[in-house]
Amino acid sequence: MRISVELIPRGEAELLTDAAMVRSVMPQVNAFNIPDLMRFPTRSWDACKLTSGILPASIPHIRAIDIPPGEELPIADAIEAAGLREVLVVRGDPPHDMGHRTYPNSSEDIIRRFKRHSPNLRVYAAFDPYRAGFRDEMTAVHRKLEAGADGFFTQPLFDLRLLEICAEMLHGQDVFWGVAPVLGQKSQAYWETTNRVIFPAGFVPTLDWNRDFATKAVRAIQGFGGNVYFMPIRVNLAAYLTDLLPS
Template sequence: MRISVELIPRGEAEVLADAATVRAALPAANTFNIPDLMRFPLRSWDACALARSVLPAAIPHIRAIDIPPGDEQALGDTVAAAGLTEVLVIKGDPPSDMSRHTYPNSSEAVIQRLKRHHPNLRVYAAFDPYRQGFRDELAEVDRKRDAGADGFFTQPLFDLRLLTICAEMLRGTEVFWGIAPVLGERSKAYWETTNRVVFPPDFSPTLEWNREFARAAVGLISSLAANVYFMPIKVNLAKYFDGLLDGNSA
């Protein structure tokens, strides 16, 4: 079982400090994944190259809409030169700064072109059970597989029943199941409004509820012989991770 933690690439010093905190508080972690965020100058693959000094594996996120058609080979070369062997390709949200140039790429198109130029690169795609109906989301899964996707990272889930249903849908596929702490009513409202999340009736936006859910989810994911990634946004890393998986079979 792989346990990945998502880091925010605020800067080189911040990435290294957060990576060290994760290693100390969550010894079971063996991978980092890092999004490519336009508000920061540090690119995801450069941040991953730094993070690999703390844990051996790191997976950069690639935003399809940022890649000029024909630049996939150069991007793959850059990723390989950083010592990285895996990437996660997402479509990407349009930038708030409309002067920033983006491209009408689908994630499937970028996955296909990356795999054509770099067949040994392991490429993951996104799975989100909240954004549309299951039938449409599974049709996207099939298109991404056909494009060459080797596995999937899911939108964070907050309900073990939904996780079980989705695991049946993705049976036979390598999956990193997402877990994210949601603390406070404003954060809960953001996830409901922006990400269309439906929280279970017993959900509470407290650190205690989120830690208990994480323990239960990791136990279930472990029984599925799958992987997990944590997205610890706006939370104290040490408080969230300290002792989190003590006694867990993962």
């Protein structure tokens, strides 16, 4: 099982500090994945070039709506030049800065372009059981597979029953299953409102509940042969990750 931790590229020094911290408190980790966030100056692929000195497997998130049209794909050249072998393509949210140019690409458009331009690059797509009904999401899964997707990163899940259902839906695919701590009522409300998450009846937005759930989720993911990525946003990395997994 591959274990990735998502890092926020706030700045080069802070990123490297966080990467070293994760490596120290969770020795089982063997990859980082890094989103491309417009509010920070460091692009995801540049951040991954930095963290690849700590863990070679660093996976940048690529926002499809940021890619200009045409057959050229300079971003793929930059990714390969950095020695990176995997990317995650997401559609991307519209920027708050309206001066930032975007394009009407779907994630399938950019997956297809990556596979044409860099056939040896492993390209992951997104899977989100909350954004639409299961049928619509599986239709999207098939479109992404037809475009050339090699696997999926899921939206973080918070219910073991939903995890098992989604595992059946994605049976046979290479999947990184998302696990994220949600701490406090404001954070819970954000996930419910923005990401349309439905938490299980027994959910409590505490560190103890989230660590206990993470342990159970990893055990279930191991059982069906998947990978996991942790998204420890707005939480002390050491407090959440230390001794989270058996040595």
